[in-house]
Amino acid sequence: MAQPAVIPNVRVVTLTIDDRDLSAREDETIIEVCRENHIPIPSLCHLDGLSVWGGCRLCMVELEGQARLFAACATRVAEGMRIHTMSEKLKRYRRTIIELLFAERHHVCAVCVSNGHCELQWLAQKCGVDHVRVPYRQAAYPVDSSHEMFRLDHNRCILCTRCVRVCDEIEGAHTWDIMGRGTDCRVISDLAQPWGTSDNCTSCGKCVQVCPTGALVKQGTSVGEMVKDQHFLPILARRRHAQ
Amino acid sequence: MNTKKITVATAWLDGCSGCHMSFLDLDQQLFDLIAQIDIVYSPLVDAKELPAMVDVGILEGSISSEDDLEKARLFRKHCKLLISLGDCAVTGNVPALRNQFKLTDVFNRAYYETATVQAQIPTRDVPALRVPVKPIHGEVAVDVFIPGCPPRAGAIGYVLTELLAGRVPDPSSVTRFGA
């Protein structure tokens, strides 16, 4: 993956992640350094090329000498940092957070067009979620099929806001936003109207590609058929920011 | 090798029987298993009564009716170890999709709107439906979960083989929701 041109006066720091000695530029975040070094850190809201959101809390890591946990996506590295990404405590927390997501809406994998290509599903498996201990919330959400090319199934939305950010920051349309608050939050287009009637959606489909689950998909796809392609994002992001 | 065979009971609650079919898909491996286990109660065999004590109980399907609940409780009571087999048992899956609707709407849809002859809601000899549909562990404690829709035959074989070997299986390495 292409990197932005290295700015000469950015210092290089040394640190350890899970007892591995590493070096990194001081303007990098922990999650960026982990990804470069193939250290797996789960995340659902972070995406290279989009602004930091810090909402999914799956990338929380432990820093030696600090009592609280830090979100790897929102924390810059520093000289001498000693980071732990896979403690038993973190694993327990991550598992619970994923269970909370599964219980919040209807993620019925068996009948999802993203089945087998879903970041939530992968993470559930990686984090050992073989069942959900909290009760399912049983709230019904609508499916918006009004757009001629794409479909939005709120039941599968995890509110990561990748779609909101890509539409605003990369496409520049800001068709999407979030309405309401708390667990009543919902992704909306324009004045919470059907997507197909949006005045400013350009139908570019970036939101669909960055969506980690089967919430935003192409029309006409059947179970397991929706495969997402996000390779364009770092390229577009770099060119946008170079402007 | 155990001298006494491990006893196994299975049942399907609100499910499509696909998980049982997947179990049968073990093909050749079934013969190895049968040498070590004794299926004492199952839709696959003739036995009509659940024995007083069974080593392993396997439940497919979600708890959608009073009958399902009763059977799940029965299994919990009489099985030393209880396995939730497949997504319907583990998550509620497709049967739980009806939780989004009112029960009356579900009945109307099933027995009036789509009926071609004698539209009526059956009331006799059918178990009452429960609201909401729940996974097995929503009502009784479960020891091992095998997600999947259906879980692959190999995954079922792996879990049983591990249990027979006296190990605690970790199905998450070979299974996931929905597949």
Place this chain on the structure above:
Amino acid sequence: MQQPQPKPPLPSDDKRWKIVNATMRRHGYTAHALIETLHSVQDAFGFLDEIALRFVAASLDVPLSKVYGVATFYHIFMLKPQGRHTCVVCTGTACYIKGADTLLAGIHSRYDINPGDTTADNRLSLLTARCVGACGLAPAVVLNGDVLGKQDVATLVNTLEALD
């Protein structure tokens, strides 16, 4: 050089739009005036309808979805018209301890409305608030902007009955 977005015309010749416009002008039509402007719309019209949201969005050059997101995030903003009278029952801790829920139950049994509802005759809207800061007078309600302290179901329902 980009041209500044031309300002949209006022939605109608209703004088209240001029008040709204004045609020936006005072803040230089910047995007960060959004919440102040929505307050101004609600003060003038009692609630935020689609016409208002579109007008504010166009005037401040803020995306529609962002305006809607803000309007629905804050509890004070109403997207539906309210009844002629508004009764806000405080559900802060002190009021809760002293029986705010019995006030709500009392209103429910008399008018058959829950918080967020308006009576069918459009006479009374019932809302709740997270502490109006009148804890010394718990349980308190705010009726048409006036705080009434130390309420019980009988006094409150009597007061509500006496409204026109």
Place this chain on the structure above:
Amino acid sequence: MHPEDLAEKAAQIRAETAAIKREVRVCMAASCQSSGSAPVLAALTDICGDGGGTCHVKGVGCMGLCSAGPLVAVADKDCTLSNAVLYRDVTPADAPDIMQSVCGAPVERLRCPTEQPFFQRQQRIVLENSGRIDPDSFKDYVAVGGYAALVKALSEMTPAEVLREVTTSGLRGRGGGGYPTGLKWSTVAKTAGAQKYVICNADEGDPGAFMDRAVLESDPHRVLEGMMIAGYAIGANKGYVYVRAEYPLAVERLQTAIRKAKGAGFLGARVADTQFNFEVEIRLGAGAFVCGEETALMASIEGLRGQPRPRPPYPAEAGLWGCPTLINNVESFANIAPIIRNGGAWFAGIGTEKSKGTKVFALAGKIQNTGLIEVPMGTSLRDIIEQIGGGIPDGLAFKAVQTGGPSGGCIPEQHLDIAVDYDSLKTLGTMMGSGGMIVMDETACMVDVARYFMEFCMTESCGKCIPCRAGTQQMHGLLDKIAKGEGTHADLALLEHLCEVVQATSLCGLGQTAPNPVLSTLRYFREEYENKLVDDDVH
């Protein structure tokens, strides 16, 4: 302007009213207004007329004992409340009798004794003018020494000296966190930036807390003065007061104060004829508790959804519109003027070793004297509740006092002797919070209390991070189940696990502290939970 000029101006104002010997003060804060103090003020004014030039009727701010309102005090001018003759539950019909008593014997049937601990045990610094001056009068404020600290700072002190006094004072953030104010100011002062901001957090969201409301309604100039001194110390020329829309009277008084301070040359360009410029704007909240969190509050000022963002960067480095920003709470700012006037060392002499000064508490719930009090840090909870608060009404027994709002916890009888400060409350599993104290008697169900606070956090969660958004809802569901007597031991274990996860992983303070009411009630009243559990035959 020099301090002597201001002192002269104050003397001039006092001279104008020198003939007035006696004052009739009517509480016009929100609580007494709700009880009908406005018609009382009108009736008294009507009878008094010009008072023969020696008596004066005026509206003042909060006198503290809100439950006994409307309150009217008859006093010699400049006399403090504890030495005044106080009347309670006054109606307009009582006006003639009260006016009679100005030069005669007190009206016994209306009398509210001020010898009681509620008045005598308080030490008023933040509330020193509250209930004495007319909050809408700039002159009243100046007459009692208002703006002297500002003028002193601007004319006689460098910003570094101001920072030093605030640091010396040991003042800690009164919004609840208890972060050292001097350190916060110094950080913003040190951060480079052409544009800096001062924000006054008046989004008093904790249910059961109304200290900031009373300060804003009773003495708004003092808050402005504190903000300006802060602006001078850190190099900011613009301030925002973010105040709840639920406090219309506070907003009105603040607007008046800003207008009058501007008119008098104490706000705006060239404050008090110095080179210092400072503008203040009011921004209205719109009913979102989470906006008390500083990054959410800044998002709200920027016109956005009030959702917090990860820290660092802290507001001191990158706050409002990315500029270095100082955020303090109303009560913190209200402490600044006396600190500058009397020196940091004077302030540091009050309170406990690590918590200096006084603290304003709002007493509410099942307690005799509901209202507002100000006591030195280190006063024991027992003193506050039994002495100052007058104990529990209706002959019932004390059960717990809740502090810290939805982020705090419940303290049982056995810990009542603890000296209240930031650190001692933390060791009890609760926190100072902004100062709300809700007293509960023996009839309270602690599971229900925990459920109440969890419901609060659930509805106030902004929805950004998963643990808070979904976790509070699941915890509420479990508490509801347990409260209804349907919960199992497995449910209680799951609840405790969720508490741990939500506390450790939530993005902002709302989520991180949301489990506190559950954890503290479990700590002290676990048997109440366990008594409600049903046997778990199937698990």
